[in-house]
Every structure is written in C-alpha cells, then in structure tokens.
Amino acid sequence: MENSKVQEIIEKQVLTVAKVVEEKLDDQISALDHLDSDDLEALRERRLQQMKKMAEKRSRWISLGHGDYSDIPVEKDFFSIVKASDRVVCHFYRDNWPCKVMDKHLSILAKQHIETRFVKMHAEKSPFLAEKLKITVLPTLVLVKNAKVDDYVVGFDELGGTDEFSTEELEERLAKVQVIFFEAESSLSKSGAQTRGVRQSTHSDSSDSD
CATH class of the missing domain: 1.10.12 (Lyase 2-enoyl-coa Hydratase; Chain  A, domain 2)
Incomplete structure (x- = not known):
C-alpha cells in the first residue's frame, strides 16, 4: 500500500x-x-x-602559441607570455616520471582548450622564478590569469594522490579557477594515465642551488 x-x-x-x-x-x-x-x-x-x-x-590565440604545449627555455620569456595571454598554465618540472605524467595530460588539454596558453619550465634551469614563486614540489602548475598568479596545483594531492588521475580530473581542477573554460572547442573524453606507483619529488631534493 x-x-x-x-x-x-x-x-x-x-x-x-x-x-x-x-x-x-x-x-x-x-x-x-x-x-x-x-x-x-x-x-x-x-x-x-x-x-x-x-x-x-x-x-x-594561435599566433601567441595557444593550442600547443611548449617548453620555455629562458626565464625572462615567462613574463612576456603571461602578459600576452589572459590565461596561462605553466608546469614547473624536472625530468622524472611524475612530471612526464603531467606532461601527457597537459599536452591533451592544450589542444582542447585553445583559449589558454599551456607552457612548461624546467625548475632547475629557472632558479629565479622557482624561488620567487616558491616552487618546492614537482610537478607544480602555476595558474596565471591577467598576468597574476591566481592558484597552484602542487603535486598530485588534489588529483587523488597518485599518477592514476585522468585528464578530465585535471581539466575540472583547472576549470574550477576558470583558467580554462568547458565551453571551449570539443568536449574532452576521459583519458586514464598509465598505472604505476609514484612518489612526488621535491625541488630541494633535485637541486641544492634553489
């Protein structure tokens, strides 16, 4: 009843x-x-x-390098890039597995979100910026809007704590602070990372000069 x-x-x-x-x-x-x-x-x-x-x-956007995920070899170029583009995601990295995992996801998002400039900088070759932006854990994403640092994604803690997070999870994290927009271009299908246990590396471990 x-x-x-x-x-x-x-x-x-x-x-x-x-x-x-x-x-x-x-x-x-x-x-x-x-x-x-x-x-x-x-x-x-x-x-x-x-x-x-x-x-x-x-x-x-394309003329400014949007749509591509590129390496910035010189520190001073960082400033001209963030001034030219309203939204920039900069990955501070070193040559290790965690950073390569982040590279894979960012290279996908760079093509999906042409409204944002995606770049990366080798932390050990960028001591001034690494110190100025207080980069201590790698990988670290510096999220820049209107030439000002708006937020950071440090390591994988916000992405489940392992390297098994999907591109979509990273996309949602970046969209949360509106450094990318979901309306841009085509929708992103889930892309799972390779499963492999990993420990995040610290910048202080990788270099004594910082």
Whole structure:
C-alpha cells in the first residue's frame, strides 16, 4: 500500500516537470513563429558577428602559441607570455616520471582548450622564478590569469594522490579557477594515465642551488 502511494507521488512529480518543460518549449516555438524577416535577419547578423569575433580570437590565440604545449627555455620569456595571454598554465618540472605524467595530460588539454596558453619550465634551469614563486614540489602548475598568479596545483594531492588521475580530473581542477573554460572547442573524453606507483619529488631534493 505504501509503495503504491510513493509511486503515485513520483508519477505526479514527473508529470509536473514534463508539463513545465513542454510549456517552455511551446513558448520558444511560439516566439520563433512570430519572428518576421527583419527579426531573422537581425539574428543572423548577430550570429555572424559572434562567429567573426570568435574567429579573430582563435587567430590571435594561435599566433601567441595557444593550442600547443611548449617548453620555455629562458626565464625572462615567462613574463612576456603571461602578459600576452589572459590565461596561462605553466608546469614547473624536472625530468622524472611524475612530471612526464603531467606532461601527457597537459599536452591533451592544450589542444582542447585553445583559449589558454599551456607552457612548461624546467625548475632547475629557472632558479629565479622557482624561488620567487616558491616552487618546492614537482610537478607544480602555476595558474596565471591577467598576468597574476591566481592558484597552484602542487603535486598530485588534489588529483587523488597518485599518477592514476585522468585528464578530465585535471581539466575540472583547472576549470574550477576558470583558467580554462568547458565551453571551449570539443568536449574532452576521459583519458586514464598509465598505472604505476609514484612518489612526488621535491625541488630541494633535485637541486641544492634553489
């Protein structure tokens, strides 16, 4: 008896939601039906302008190196890069397994999120920046917005604590602070990293000069 009452309540709720959705669709269809040729032309023109602006943005982003995951060999180039692009993800790394895992995911995201510049810097070859930005654990991602450091992703702690995190998990972490946007280009399919136990390395372990 109790189950039948619950079922009845659920059915009523489903019907209510369906009715609301149907009414919204009817309103949208009605609005389209009442558009005259001038309204349609205005919509078309606005859409063309939006597409033109997006094409211009894409062209500018590509000219700045967006869409590629590149190494910055000289420290001073970091400053010109963060000034030129509104959103930058910079990976401070050394030549070890954890950093190679991060490289794999970032190379995918760089192509998926053309609105953001993805770069990397060898921490041992960038002592000034490593000290200035207080880089102690590798890998570390420095997330820059409007030429200012907005956040860090340090090691794998926020990604499950191992190297088995997916590209999508890293994508969600970066999107959380809006250094990338989910609206950009195509959606990202899950890409699992190779399974292998790992310990995060510290920068102090890798070099005595820092």
